[in-house]
Amino acid sequence: MLSKVLCVLSSVTLLMTACTKSSEEKPSGIEHVIVIGVDGLSPDGIQKAETPNLDSMIANGSVKWNVRSVLTSSSSQNWASMIMGAGPEQHGIINNDWEMDDHTMPPIVEEADGRFPTIFSILHKNKPEAEIGVVYHWDGFGRLFQKNAVNYDKRFSTEDSTAADFINYIKAKKPVLGFVHFDHVDHAGHHGGHGSPEYYEAVTKADSLIGKILDGIKAAGMEDKTLVIVWADHGGIGYGHGGATPQEAEIAGIFYGKDIKKGYKIEQQVYTYDLAATIAFALGIQQPYACIGRPVKPVFEGFLEPENLWLGEKRIASPVIYPERKLYEQAGGLYVDQTATVKIETKAENSVTRYTTDGSEPDSTSAVYKNPFNVDKTTVVKAKSFDREGRESLLETAYFRMVKSGSGNGLNTSFYQGKNLEKLPEFATLKKGKSWTSAEFHISRDQLNAILEKDNASFALQFEGFIRIDKPGKYLFATQSDDGSKLYIYGKEVVDNDGNHGVTEATGSIELTAGKHPIKVEYYNNGGGFWLDAFYKGPGLPKQLIPADKLFVK
Template identity: 35%
Template sequence: MKFKGVSCSVVLLLVLFISISCNESTTSDRKVKHTILIGLDAFGARGFQKASTPYMNKMTANGAIAPFARCLLPTNSSPNWTAMLTGVGPLQHGVYDNDWERDKQIWPPVIATEEGVYPSLINWIKDQIPSSKVHFFYEWGGLARLFDLSEVDKIYRGEKVDVIFEKAVDAFFEDQPDFLFLNIDEIDHQGHAKGHDSEEYFNAISHFDSLIGDFVQRLEAAGLMDETLIIITGDHGGINTSHGGTTLNEIEIPIIMYGAGVNKGLVISKPCYIYDVPVTLAYALGITPPKAGIGRPILEAFNPNSISAPYVPMPLISPTQGFFATPPLTVEITVDDSDAEIFYSLDGSTPSKEAGKAYSAPIQLKESTLLTSVTYKNGIYSRPEINQYRIGNGENGKISWDYYEGNFSQIPDFKSLNIVKSGSSKEFSLKEIPHRSDHFAVKFEATLQIKESGKYTFFSQSDDGSKVLLNGEVVVDNDGSHSSQLKKNQVNLSKGNHPIEVWYFEDTQGQEIQIQIDGPGVPKQILTDKFFR
């Protein structure tokens, strides 16, 4: 494989080639014969902690995990899959978002193969281990455009995920390649369709946990795990039915390492990133990435003197928070660790063993509640999980709304539109508004009651655009066509009544509007009927 620079200058090209060649190493310090990278689309840190994953749990108990590693911004697929195999970010590999194409680049990669893309782990292996075998099995059709696959020994792309997984496993045992890359997209499908906190999303993670477990058992039975390193990770997380934003739910991913030379039961506390993954695999294979790389091998995973950090998985609260028309609502809390205890509160405070209720049976909620839960083990608490349940009482809501239809790319001038229908609701959302799937807008109006003067923060999470107005002035501007995106702003409010409006429009591909408040005596929560006159 020959690399080329992005400049037309022959001198720069020669200098670049020499620098890369000098950066190559021999494989005299090779630590494993086989490496396997399983990439699960939308496999976020929260998803792993909350789903039932007995096989990956066993792998982490006998391997290493960076539970809160981070992917890159933007938190969408193309830049992060590229980083997962190249060890660099968009500034280096040039893939800036999902609209990137080889013939439509805003900036070129800092170094490139003859196909014009940044050299990936595949290229490093083929250059430095000429006799190597590399397999590339994938579900997402957009993946292959990101890499130079000209020297891959076996490529397979399919649409039935279980078939892809089965073929990848069978091919591994047939050829025993130096590197197997396996991409699964199905978890992301469920996240977009049902939500990244939905039962369907968690079930998809559990399903592939089972397939991974079967693969590992075959490797162990064949005596291959002693010479194999497996890494499992995701390209991003998600929030509600989307990703692409800047929340921790979207940014954080787990990196699980299991196999030859990996410490047992190690939780890695140092910051780890998605671009560390290929560099760690390269380290295990005894090869060296290009000097343009920014990823670092996660050496702690292989150091027997590494100290494990504390870690307890978050609880799973079912059903997921939301609006429920009538009481009572039965809520269950579980944790994917049989040795962990669960504590909860119903007033928005963070519970603990000393200041919280021990969970022992399903909870009956008869009114709107801010339920917070943590898990506890060996003196360590998980991150809190906060679910707000908005429970109706059969009465009309205090928010009035008008619904409009049309093709919009920004908040429209409502005065120039015809109202299709009107009504009332208990919150600024679409849950109580009959609407078509795309191309519509809603104008909400209510009177906000502030009980204590002070600074209040308003949050707008919307897909597509939204604005929040108080006393006739825009306080949060989240306008424009975009996927789920959070904007916020802090304002001073006096005690008393304040007119509030929320303007929203939906363009295409998903719809969401959620307005939250945080202020004196008011823990962050969705604005509901109790805040309105």
């Protein structure tokens, strides 16, 4: 009997060994890799827009929903990291202003043209006869790779012409590596806002172009030998990107085609620079030692997740506090002469949501949310979900601000038209435009668009007034802005958040007595999306938007 058991165990072991490939092997039969890069394509966009082609690729392929980008979450450094298999620290492309003849950080290793090696140059060196082609919508992509490493290099002004040319190229040349870049989704994010109907329509358009490329691969007779990868450089929040939030710095990676597992969700952590490593692995070539990317092996049949994979604590879905966040607007809202109704929706299955209204973080002893409730004064609502296995969600926060009309609240706000601003201007040198009273440190996009010069979104604002402090002590102030901002109290700079950037937070502290104190925020926008929020935190006060009822015109 024992011999039979040993025989069975031996047979199972042999079968498992035969089905699992060693780490030294490569996937079998992949002769072509097609990468479809969509600038600004977020996981939210794929999940909420009409995307039948992407949905089919995910159902019949493998997906990682939270591939982490490099920071900042902007285009140049992320497209570079994708094709170079390394981060900004290695390749030296640290921002969108990088140029071959104008940069501060040299690559840690460079080729003859001064660039860090790319997957195109690595493939060309290993397989000189390999057909390699790149077609791109954003002209900035063309400055990131070695021109002598590719056989085909074309740039087009629209997503349709980009797709049409790439499909013709696939049919004519059947490339070993083909890379296409689309830019229109990012444009929609900047114009209409991430999560807007315009943004989702652009994602649907990208999906239709992806479907045409898949048809082109089939028409070329390559379908049974091709790995298709869909990737992005960043997501977005509000009208921009560049910050360090999951919405901006996480993208979806989709693998489809030859030797790819079907309906598989990748467990290992994946980073944007793992793309080049995965292409190299699929094609059986070795990356230079200077590259830090690792191939996403478990997407391929016969390969397992890493043995040393550590997943940490798993989070459950976060609850939603209504009115929920929209674009840049924080959850909650400003209520003039009104009370607010707080509604919380639990998203995680088999869980309860607990909340607080005193600014503390909810725990297992906090109140359980059951029904909507009203608040009649400025309140910070925080909520977390907890499931039966003891797992928690991330914290959700909403800021409900109440103010009574006729109480002298507000800020004097002045507009200044700018031109190609790259930092806060000397306001005395600019012509002052319209002025108005703002309830808070807040920018109305519709209001600004109505007074901006045509085709010139460069402007500056000054907010001036008084902040009432109820308890003396040390106060932390913060601005979150796209682009630059500074906060002053008594004319003293407390927060310096200047310069061109996506929504970024900067902080500073100051001791204040009880009473009113003069406060000023200066803000500018260089172009594209714009936003400003100002926060404070002090004795007995959780960090929150500086509320309208604490701000006064005089």
